[in-house]
Amino acid sequence: MKTFYSPSLNGFLLEQTAESYSGNDLVEVTEETYIEFIKGRGNQVMRPGKSGPVWGDVTPPTHDQV
Numbered sequence: 001m002k003t004f005y006s007p008s009l010n011g012f013l014l015e016q017t018a019e020s021y022s023g024n025d026l027v028e029v030t031e032e033t034y035i036e037f038i039k040g041r042g043n044q045v046m047r048p049g050k051s052g053p054v055w056g057d058v059t060p061p062t063h064d065q066v
Helices: 031-039
Strands: 003-006 011-014 027-029 044-046 054-056
Touching: 003 031, 011 031
Parallel strands: none
Antiparallel strands: 003 011, 003 027, 044 054
């Protein structure tokens, strides 16, 4: 089964869902990449454009956001 990453959704779509997705920004990712990002690691997924997902530091909330 193929898995895709959508930068505009900042999320993953499995092949069945991707078939009905109307966006044009899907990047196929390996199963290993999908599993790595689904497990998480205390960071946030960043939107890198067409290259697939990358990890980024979680920005702490500002004083006004708290």
